[in-house]
Amino acid sequence: MRILFYAHSSTLYGANRSLMELILGMKEYDPEINIILILPEKGIIEPELNKKNIPYKVVHHFNWFYNKAFGDKWKKKSPVLFKLWRWRNKWMKLFYNRWAVRKHLKYAKQFSPDFIYVNSSLNPMGLIVAKKLNAKCIWHHRETLNDDVYGFYTENITKFLKYYNSADLHFFPSQFLKRNYFGQFGQVNSKVVYNSILLDAENFSKRKLHKPLCFGIVGRINDQKNQKEIIRLFKTPEVERLSVELHIIGHGDEQFQEWLRKQKIPNVIFHxxxxxxxxxxxLxxxxxxxxxxxxxxTVAEANCAGIPVIVRSSGALPELVQEGYNGYIYKDLSELKSIINKLNVLEDEEYQELSEKSILYANKKYNYLSIAGKVYGELKFLNPTV
Structure with a gap:
């Protein structure tokens, strides 16, 4: 089996980490598999790919979305400037991709893939190449589109729908995202496959509660992740008197760090x-x-490391938690406050039981080899001759 993967970025954020773990699982599942990953530019993912022996090639191309945060900056200056920025952004990328597709086609023909596997909704080049070569196309969606929360907006909905309806198989990482796409774009041939997590729980020491109790938020700091709301919660007298800590772990720009300093909350630590x-x-x-x-x-990773999770009842998060087994679900900050109060009096033995159940849950749900096997099986079903 020969698979040409397309990444939408050269970063080490979640979509690319999930892709690398899928590729590693597939290579272990079938050592004869032949895989190449196409990156849109040079980036920090390259040393990781080299370390994991994942072959890749940089062939430049643009994504086909615009980011609402950038658009809003132009809108504040002037609606006219916003329209001009949108127009320039859209056509510059379109013309560049039209020029770049020749290089992609040349390389794809040399590799002669059985499948072209596109790892994000934001990346059109793999879809274009698959259509021109009449190759089997797999589209793995990783994010919501056209909503103010994530802020990714398609620049050409007609083209998006054309490729959405022509892909041979779609993968979604949650039932939530599948419902979201079906509601917006219509039903297609699809499977829900949770992201795998390659994190060995044996590398972590047996869990004992910290004193004081340590809560944490992990990941990029932005409006969608909504960290500021939790930070403000830990500033309230009801939580502050509990003497618990909140650790913020992830990239925060100078503006965020300055905002956090101004809050003057001794029990909130930024890393x-x-x-x-x-x-x-x-944690x-x-x-x-x-x-x-x-x-x-990060919820799945935490469970893999034996850390119970507390998640907002939003998006796919409730799908990842069995209430009271590997974590807790809250609807609002009042419910979250109650959960924090309850956990603050937890005994070590109770916590260790929660921790062990979290690992069992994660091993069953996010095992990278079984997920790779499921994906591999779906591809074989599409093309039994490979």
Missing amino acids: NFLDRREIYEK DFLISNARYEAFGR
Whole structure:
């Protein structure tokens, strides 16, 4: 089996981490598989790919969405400037991709893939190449589109729908995202496959509660992840008197760090990025307050490390939690406050039981080899001759 993967970025955020773990699982599942990953530009993912022996090639291309946050900046200046920016952005990328497609086609013909596998809704080039080569096309969606929460807006809905309806198979990382796309764009041949997590729980020491109790939020700091709401909660007298800590781990720009300093909350600690092992050694519970989350990678990672999770009832997050088994679900901040109060009097033995159940839950739900096997089986079903 020969698969040409397309990534939408060269970062190490969730979509690419999930893609790397899928590729590693597929290579272990079938050592004869032949895989190449196409990156749109050079980036920090390259050392990781080299370390994991994942072959890749940089062939430049643009995504086909615009980011609402950038658009809003132009709108504030002038609606006319916003329209001009949109127009320039859209056509510059369109013309560049039309020029770049020749290079992509040349490379794809040399590789001669059985499947072209596109790893994000934001990336058109793999779809274009698959259509021109009449190759089997797999589209793995990773994010919501056309909503103010995520802020990714399609620049050409007609073209999007053309490729959406022509792909041979769609993968979604949650039932939530599948329903979201079906509601917006219509039903297609699809499967829900949760993201796999390659994180060995044996590398973590046996869990004992920190004193004081340590909660944490992990991931990029932005409006969609909604960290500020939790930080403000830990500033309230009801939570402050509990003497619990909140650790913020993830990239926060200078503007965020300045805002956090002004809050003057001694029980909130900012760490920026940390190694994954270091992250989960610091925490007793992970909180995810994200809105419209398409999956919830940090939630799955935390469970893999034996950390119970507390998640907002939004997007895909409730799909990842069995109430009282591997974590808790809250509808509003009042419910979250009650959960924090309850957990603050938890005994070590009760916590260890929760921790062990979290690992069992994660091993069953996010096992990278079984997920790779499921994806592999779906591809074989599409083309039994490979």
